[in-house]
Amino acid sequence: xxxxxxxxxxxxxxxxxxxxxxxxxxxxxxxxxxxxxxxxxxxxxxxxxxxxxxxxxxxxxxxxxxxxxxxxxxxxxxxxxxxxxxxxxxxxxxx
Numbered sequence: 001x002x003x004x005x006x007x008x009x010x011x012x013x014x015x016x017x018x019x020x021x022x023x024x025x026x027x028x029x030x031x032x033x034x035x036x037x038x039x040x041x042x043x044x045x046x047x048x049x050x051x052x053x054x055x056x057x058x059x060x061x062x063x064x065x066x067x068x069x070x071x072x073x074x075x076x077x078x079x080x081x082x083x084x085x086x087x088x089x090x091x092x093x094x095x
Contacts, residue, residue, distance in 0.1 A: 034093055042067055042068070044066075044067055045094065046065055062078060064079075065079050
């Protein structure tokens, strides 16, 4: 007898994703970088590694987090957030 975990579909990797933010469509892809400023001297930078949908078809973003203060960067390591949470936290695209 198979367990529920055995029958779950594997996650589906994507190289890009289009979603709606406010009134406009936004396109994100692997390699894009976004920033979060919390009002203090430290800012968070998130470089997208990949985008995938889990077994419930919920899109997630894998990203490399780094912290920057006065041009000095500290790596924070890889992280995963659901796309909606990622969009709420990292609103500013870094060009």
